[in-house]
Amino acid sequence: MLRSRGPLWSPRVSDAHSPDVILRLALPSPLRRLFDYRAPPGVARAQLQPGMRLRVPFGRRELIGILIEVSDRSEVPAAKLKPALELLDARAPLPPALFKLCLWTAQYYQHSLGDTLSWALPVLLRQGEPAEARQERFWHLAAGASLDDPRLARAPRQRQALATIAQHPHGVAQQLLSQLQLNRDSLELLREKGLVHIEVRRHASSERPTRWLAQPELPLNPEQSAAAEAVRAGFGRFHAFLLAGVTGSGKTEVYLQLIRETLEAGKQALVLIPEINLGPQTLARFEKRFNARIALLHSNVNDRERLDAWLAARDGEADIIIGTRSALFTPMQRPGLIIIDEEHDASYKQQEGLRYHARDLALVRARQDNVPILLGSATPSLESLHNAHNGRYALLKLTQRAGGAQQPRFLRLDVKSRPLDSGLSGPMQQAIAQTLAAGQQVLVFLNRRGFAPTLLCHDCGWLSGCPRCDARMTVHQRSNELRCHHCGHVEARPHSCPKCQRLDLRPVGAGTERAEERLGILFPDYPVLRVDRDSTSRKEAMAQLFATIQRGEPCILIGTQMLAKGHHFPRVTLVAILDADGGLFSADFRASERMAQLIVQVAGRAGRAEEPGKVIIQTHLAEHPLLVQLTEQGYFAFAEQALAERRSAGLPPFAHLALLRAEAHKPGQAEGFLDQACSLAERLLDERRLGGIELLGPVPAPMERRAGRYRAQLLLQASARAPLHRLLGAWLLELEQLPSGRAVRWSLDVDPIDLF
Template sequence: MLIFRLAIPSPLHRLFDYRPPVYGAVDAAPGCRVRVPFGNREVIGILVDRVAETESDCPPDKLKAALEVLDEIPVLCDELYQLTCWAARYYQHPLGDALQQALPVLLRQGQSDRFQHQTLWRASQDASLSQLASNAHRQRELLQLLLEHPQGISTDALKAEGGDPKLLRTLESKGLAASMEKRPQLPHADEQEQVLREAPLTLNNEQGAVVSRLQQANGFLPLLLEGVTGSGKTEVYLQAIQHVLEQGKQALVLVPEIGLTPQTTARFKARFNVPVLALHSGMTDRQRLDAWLWAREGSARILIGTRSAIFTPLKHPGIIIVDEEHDGSFKQQDGFRYHARDLAVYRARQLNVPVLLGSATPSLESLQNALSGRFEHLRLTQRAGNARPPKFELMDIKQQTLDAGLSSGLLARIHQHLRQGTQVLIFLNRRGFSPALVCHDCGTPVDCTRCDARMTLHRQPPHLHCHHCDRQTPIPRRCSQCGSDQLRPAGSGTERIEDRLQVHFPDVPIHRVDRDSTQRKNALERIMTEVHKGEPCILVGTQMLAKGHHFPKVTLVAILDADAGLFSADFRGMEKTAQLTLQVAGRAGRADHPGEVVLQTMQADHPMLNTLVHAGYEPFAREELRLRQGGHLPPFSHHALIRAEANRQGLAENFLLSLREWGQQYLPEHVHCIGPFPALMEKRAGLFRAQMLIQAGQRKPLHQALALLVSMMQEHPEARRVRWTLDVDPIDSY
C-alpha cells in the first residue's frame, strides 16, 4: 500500500506521512494540495511523494488518513515546485512553509485554483413579453430588464435596476430565462494584433547594444545592466519585452517597492496593447489569485510585481527583468528569508530565458559576478536625451550653526533655484518631527520601554512613536527622572524640516513624502500630480523619493545627513550609503534643466565619499570590493546569521553559546562560528536578542554546517524558551 508524504506548513524541518483519503485520489501527483488533520486542526499540505508504507517511520496503524485531495492536477507546476524546493534547501527553511509561501493566500486556504465564476441571467432566445400574462407586472418588468441585457446581468445589478431576483426561477420554469456562468474579464485586454500601442523611442548606441544582445540571446543569459540614473534603462526594458511579446511569450518584471508598481504599470500599459498585470501586497486575495491564474494560462503577457511575484507561474516565459536589483527590499526579512533577485537568476536558468538585472548602483555581489564572468556586464554611461549628469558638491558644515539641520549655505542655494522657477528635493532618511525628546535640565531622553531605542516625536498628530516596535504614547509633560517640564526636541526629522522650510519659504508649496504622509490611499499619487505640474515647490522626503521617480523640473537635490552610513557597524553600510546617495542624486537634472546635488557633511575629506561623488560608482565599488576581499567578507566569503530572542536577558546568548560549543566539535573544517553577541539593538518589542555569525569560504561546507545546526536547534532543550531564526546571505545590520 502506498502512503502520502506531505509538506505541512509548520516550523519543523521534516515531512509527514498519511494514509490516502478513504475515497479515491490515491494516484495524486506531487504538487497537489491535500487537506489533512494536524494536531487538533485541519491544514493544507502539499504532496511531495507517494511511498510504500514500509518506508514510513510510523507504524501503519498509527498513520492518520488524509481527508481530501483538492487538485486533479498539481496546483504548482513542476518548474515552480522545483524552484521552491531548491529555495527551501538553500535558505534552510521548512519545505512545507516555503511551498505555502509560493501560493496565493486563497490557495493556501484550500480554495479552488479556478476563476471565481459569476452567475448571470439572460432572457431565453425566443422569450418575449407576450408570453406573460398582462397582469404579471413584476415578471414582465424583470423579463424586460433581461431583454435589455442580452449579454447577461447579475442578480445584484437586476436588483439595483428595480427588478425582483426572486422571480428569476419563475421565469426559468416557464422557459423565458436561463442562468450562465461567466469568468472575470482580464483587465485592459485589448486583444489587438499589434503588440505596440505607441511607437518606441529612438535608442542611443549603448541602449541599442543592450537590446540587440538580448534579442540575440538563445536561452539563459544573465546580464547585468549598469546604467547611470536617467540613462533610459526603462526604455531598454520596454524594447526587450517588445521582442519577447512578438514571439508570443510572457515577461516578468520585478520592482522593489509597491509605490513604484502603479507608475511602472502605467508606462507599460501606455506602450503595449497586451494585458499588463500588477502583483503586489496592496491587492485583495481574490485579485491576487486571478492575476496568478491569468499568468498561469498565459493570458497575462506582462507581469509586474514586488519580490513575491517571482513565484508567479508563466505558461510562455520569455524574459525576467529585475529593476533596481541592488535594492534590499528584494530580500524577505522574516519567515521564508529568500532573495528574489537570486531566485530570478536561478529561475531564468530553469526556464532557459534571459534575465536582466538593472541598476545605477549594482550590488557588490552582482558586480563581482560580472567581474568573474558569471554575468555579462553592459553599461549605459550617458543620460537619455539632452539631460546632463548633475554637478556634485560636498558642503562642509563643521562648526556651522544649523537651523533644524539646514545650513545657511543650503538655504541660499534653495532660494536661488526657486527663483529660477525650478523645484528642489530635500532628502533626510528620518521621518517624524525629531528623533528624540530630551530633558533640557538633566539630559534624559524619552526612551521606548520595550526597545533599546529613543521614542520619535511626531507633531501631526502630536505623539511619541517607536519605529521599531510601533509603540505609541502621548507626549509627556514632565521628565520622568527630574520632573522638569523642559522637554525639547533634539535633532530633525522630515516633519521638522517641513516646518522650518515653511518659515523660510512661506509662499512656496512644500510636499512631504514619507511613510506617515502617504498612509492614506492615493496620497502619493496626489502629491506626484502636484509636483508634475512643474510649478516651483520643495519636496521633503525619505527613501520613498529615491527610487524610480522622474521629476523633470527638479534641479537641486540636497542630502542633509550624508554621513549617516559612513561609520556603520554593518560592513555593508558604506555600500548602502553610496547606493542611496546616487539614487537620490539621480532625481536632479533629468530633463533640459542642469542639476546640482549638495551633500551636507562633516566628513568632506572622507576618501570613499570623494571617490563616489567625483569618480562615480564603479571606481567606488571596485575599491570597496578590494577592501571586502582583504577582510574575507561577502562576496568573497559566505555568511549565515542565527538570531535568537527570549523574554529574559541572557537566555538567547546562552542558547547560542551552547550551539557554538557543540558546533566546534562537529562542524566541517573552514566553517567558523563568530559570537554569540547581543544584537545592535539588544532589546526590541520586549524581547532580548542575540546573534551568531556562521562564516565559510565556500557555500557547500556552509550549508552542510547549517543543516547540522538546524537539526541541533530543533532538538535543543531550550528551544521552547528561545525563538530562533536562520538567515542565509543576510543583508541587514549585524
C-alpha cells in the first residue's frame, strides 16, 4: 500500500548491534509517503500501536504524526534518523474501522495518507489534545512536594500557587484555575520541577434513555410503510437503498422511524445533511422527536464541541450523530444505520485538499461496518439512479405528498422579446400581484446575488472586469461596491468610466438585490424579504426572517439557492423562477442536472399546505427538450433522458473521470507541467498495457485566470475504474518528482463534480 519510496528492505546502514525501533509515520504533508523516526526516549516497543499520535521534529517545526507501522529497519541512514519527541496516546484515538476507511480514502483519492488523516480527525486531535471523552485535567500536589523547597525561595508566585494547590486534596480542576487566581505559567514551572502533576479524570457518563420517543410518530402512509419495511428487512447487514421521494413526501418521517428502530436495537445512527440544510428546522425535528443523545458535527460548532461530539460518538455515548460532509469520518462504537439526506447535493463533495465525496465514502463505510445505508432525495443524482437501475441500490419510491398536499403545477413562460424589468417580465408581475391579492406568499428565485452581474459604460463599452480573474465584477448597490464572486476582490464602485471618464455607467442584468429593490417599488404594500449570502450573514437575521414567513401574512421572499432546500413554507403558493437558461447551455455537462434539481427543489417549497402551488419559469428556451420533459413529466423522466444522453456521450456515470488541475503565476507554466504529466501518463499506459483510458488536454481551464493565477487542466476519462486507478497510483509518485511541478500548484480530483 502506501510506503516510503524505493525498495523497502534495502540493507541497513546503521550499526547491526542494537535492534532499532523504527516508527513509520503519516505526517500532515502533501507528500505521498511515510516518514521514519526512532521511538521517543523511554518508550518501549510494546507501548506502540498503529493509529497512535506522536509529536515529531520536522525541519524547523514540530508536527503531529500518526503511527502506521513499527519496523526494525529504515532506508534512512541511521545518523539521519531523528527520535520522535513524545507519544501522545495510550491507545489509538481512531478505532480500526475508521483507520481502515482513511486508508481506503487516501488510496482511492490518491491523496497523502497523513493529510487524509488530518482531514478526518477533529482539529483539536490534530493539535495534540487528549483523545479521551469529557475529561477534566486536575492539578495535584506531587508526593513529597514541600512549600519549603529551596527552588521556590526566589519564586513567590510559584510558592503561592503551590500553597493553593496544597489546600485541595482532590486536585484543582483546570476550569477553576482562574477563579482561584492560579497562574498557568507558574503551574507549568512547578510541574517541570516535579512539585505538581496533572491527573486526567473522566466525568461519569450519562444514563442511556429507556424510552426513545419524546413525541408520537405519524402513522406512515402505505408508500412510506413499504419503504421503511424494506430498510428494516435489511437491518444488521450492508444494503444500500435509494429513497426517491417527491418533495414533501415524508422522507424525513421515514428516516425518523428507522432511526427509532436503530436506537431500540441498541445501535447508533449517522445522518449526513447538506450544508444548506443546517437550518434550525431540520435539527429541531430530530431533537423534538427523540430522548436521545444527539451529537452535532457541522460548521457552526466550535472545535471543542466538535471533539466532544466526536468522542461521544466513538465511545457510544451519543445515539444519533448528525452532521455535514466531514461527519462521515465520525467513529461509532455500535453503528447501526447511515442516512444521507439530499444525496444529490454538491456540498457532499469537498472541493479542496482531500477531494472526497462523502456520499460515495459513506457507501464504503456502510459496507465495512456491515450496516444498511439509505440515500434520500426528491431529485436523486444521475449516479445514484444509475446504481438503482443496475441493481446496486434498492429503489424505494414515494410518489405522493404526505398529508394530502398536491404537487405544484409548472408553467414555462417564454420571455423571448419581452421586456424584462429588473429581471421580471410583465406576466410574471401579474402572477405575483394576483397571489399577494389572494393573501398568499410568493417565492422569487434568482440564483445570482448582488445588484447586477456587471457594470457597463454606455459610451465606450468598458465592462467591470476583475483585475485578477477572467470574470466580471458584480455590482453591489447597498455597499456601493464592485465585488468579484470568484476571488473576493472588492473595489469602490466608480462614478465615472475608468477608461473614458464619462459618466454613463449602467448596471447590466439583474441579481437578487436589484429584483428586491424593484419588487419593493412594484408592491409597496407587502414586505419583501431577501435571503442570500449577503443578507443572512447573521444567524438571528435569518431566524427572524423565517419567523415572519411562518406567520403567514402575504409577502415576497426573494433569494438564491439558500431558499431552495429543506424549508417548509406552508403559505407560499407561487414560485417565480426568474432565469433557468444558464443550466441549459453551460459547458459543464452536469449543469442541466443541477438546474433540474434546483428547479424541482425550489418548486417543492410551494403549496405544501392546503392551497395548491404554481411554479412559473421564465426562459428564452421554452421548447428545450430537457426543460419540457422536466416541467411536463417530472424529474424522473428528465433524469432518464439525461442518462441516455450521458450514455451516448460516454460521460459519467458511464465513464470514470479524474482531473489534474494546475495553476501558476506565469502564463504557460501550468500547461508546461501538464504537458509533461501527459507524456508521463502516456508512457505509463504503454508500459503497463492499460487500455480504455483517454487523456484529454491539457487545455486552459474554462475560466483561465482566477485570483491572479493561470489555470489549466488535463482530463482522464476511463471506461473502467481499475485501470484508471492503477495508472493514477504510479503516475502521482512520478508527478511529485517533476521539477516543473515546483513552480505550479497542482492537484488531482478523482470523480470531479465540476470541471472548472
